[in-house]
Amino acid sequence: MSDSSWGAPPPAGQTGYWGSTMGGPVQGAAPAGPTYDAPEAQQTRPMPIVPDGPAYGGDQDDDRGAARLSGPLFRDETFQAGELPAETQNPEPMSDVPQQPPAPAPQKKSAGRDLSAAIGVGVGLGVVIVASLFIVKAVFVGVIAIAVVVGLWELTSRLKERKEIRAPLVPLAVGGAAMVVAGYVRGAEGAWVAMALTALATLVWRMTERPEGYLKDVTAGVFAAFYVPFLATFVALMLAAGDGPWRVLTFLLLTVVSDTGAYAVGWRFGKHKLAPRISPGKTREGLLGAVLFAMVAGALCMHFLIDGGAWWQGLLLGLAVAASATLGDLGESMIKRDLGIKDMGTLLPGHGGIMDRLDSLLPTAPVVWLLLVVFVGSA
Numbered sequence: 001m002s003d004s005s006w007g008a009p010p011p012a013g014q015t016g017y018w019g020s021t022m023g024g025p026v027q028g029a030a031p032a033g034p035t036y037d038a039p040e041a042q043q044t045r046p047m048p049i050v051p052d053g054p055a056y057g058g059d060q061d062d063d064r065g066a067a068r069l070s071g072p073l074f075r076d077e078t079f080q081a082g083e084l085p086a087e088t089q090n091p092e093p094m095s096d097v098p099q100q101p102p103a104p105a106p107q108k109k110s111a112g113r114d115l116s117a118a119i120g121v122g123v124g125l126g127v128v129i130v131a132s133l134f135i136v137k138a139v140f141v142g143v144i145a146i147a148v149v150v151g152l153w154e155l156t157s158r159l160k161e162r163k164e165i166r167a168p169l170v171p172l173a174v175g176g177a178a179m180v181v182a183g184y185v186r187g188a189e190g191a192w193v194a195m196a197l198t199a200l201a202t203l204v205w206r207m208t209e210r211p212e213g214y215l216k217d218v219t220a221g222v223f224a225a226f227y228v229p230f231l232a233t234f235v236a237l238m239l240a241a242g243d244g245p246w247r248v249l250t251f252l253l254l255t256v257v258s259d260t261g262a263y264a265v266g267w268r269f270g271k272h273k274l275a276p277r278i279s280p281g282k283t284r285e286g287l288l289g290a291v292l293f294a295m296v297a298g299a300l301c302m303h304f305l306i307d308g309g310a311w312w313q314g315l316l317l318g319l320a321v322a323a324s325a326t327l328g329d330l331g332e333s334m335i336k337r338d339l340g341i342k343d344m345g346t347l348l349p350g351h352g353g354i355m356d357r358l359d360s361l362l363p364t365a366p367v368v369w370l371l372l373v374v375f376v377g378s379a
Contacts, residue, residue: 121348125357129252133245140248141184141236145177148229150354152176154345155224162339166213167221171201176229183233184240191233198225227362228355234365238372242379243307250301251368254321255361258294262326265289274326279333287326294318294325308376317371324367325360332359 132139152172159165175198182190202221206214238247266286274282298318302309332355336342345353 125348130249133239133248137184137239137244140239140245141180144232144235145180147354147358148176148180148232149173150347151228151358152224154347154353154355155228156220158339158341158344159220159224162341164213165220166206166209166217167224168202168205168217171198171205172221172225172229174198175201175225176232179225179229179233180236184236187240188237191230191237194233195225195230198229228358231362231365232358234369235361238365238369246305246307247368247372250305250317250372251365252361253301254294254297254318254368255325255364257297258290258318258322258325259329259360261293262286262290262322265292275330278330278337282326282330287322290322290326291319294322302375306372306376310375313371313375317368317375320367320371321364324364328360328363331363332356 129140129143132143153169156167156169156172159167175194179191179194179198182194186193199222202225203218206218206221235248235251238244238251241247262282263286266281266283266289269289270283270285272284273280274284274287295315295318298314298316298321299311300314302314302317303311332344336344343352344355347353348357
């Protein structure tokens with residue numbers, strides 16, 4: 001643009017922007033407006049030339065944006081004086097209230113697992129357990145031993161994967177199975193002796209490897225021997241009694257009912273967390289449901305299944321089972337949080353691993369065994 005175009009007034013009879021702003025108001029001039037008010041008017045400032053390429057991009061994006069806002073890009077896209085584009089003739093009123101995003105649809109509560117698979121596996125395990133329990137006691141002892149060995153394998157595998165702790169599996173598996181058999185055959189004395197020998201075998205077996213990490217490996221091994229096979233031995237102790245199958249059935253029923261009551265009540269009414277740092281899904285309402293369900297089931301089991309049992313003893317038994325089962329569940333949740341895993345295994349669809357089913361059973365076994373001995377004796 002030449003210097004004369006900045007100060008020279010527009011020719012007579014024509015209106016322009018520069019005449020009104022640079023040289024003062026022009027007599028008889030129309031009000032200032034867009035440069036396309038009169039299509040035939042001489043433009044004192046040439047419009048930018050729009051290339052045939054993309055409308056955006058490059059270093060000229062700002063100039064092109066200004067051209068799009070101030071006037072048409074092509075000569076044949078002009079409007080009559082006083083005429084506005086169609087989309088601006090009836091603008092929609094703008095609300096001063098900020099628009100809020102639509103609220104998300106409420107989501108239904110989910111169990112977090114495949115319930116159909118979980119129910120199917122649970123029913124299948126129940127059939128195997130009950131059949132072996134009432135047909136031949138020795139078969140059920142074998143079921144306990146197999147569960148112990150698989151549980152030890154899951155626990156030691158997760159310790160190795162997540163913490164690089166190499167608890168020796170061979171002495172633990174052999175000693176764990178022997179512990180269950182000794183408890184059934186020789187009682188509590190046999191179980192203690194087998195536990196001591198298993199711990200000693202763990203210490204010796206680990207000596208065949210490098211010394212680095214010896215202490216943490218054998219400590220984890222002794223813990224695993226106590227946590228899985230030794231606690232499971234109390235189920236064999238219950239089975240050894242004259243009415244052993246009914247005692248074991250009472251133990252299993254109360255534990256399952258306690259877990260079911262905690263899940264059902266907690267899922268429906270749970271609002272207050274029980275131990276959020278350990279297990280965020282557990283609630284105080286769920287614990288109350290576990291106590292109520294287990295106490296009712298305990299009164300029924302002691303009255304109908306256990307010879308010499310009384311309903312009030314069942315109430316106390318159910319209360320103790322609800323407490324021990326909850327603590328056992330929280331204990332394994334603590335272990336899994338430390339390991340950074342959700343389940344101990346994937347052997348049982350809908351349940352996880354064997355250890356995920358034994359978590360509440362293992363600490364409950366010695367509690368039920370002791371209370372039944374106190375209430376009705378050990379014969």
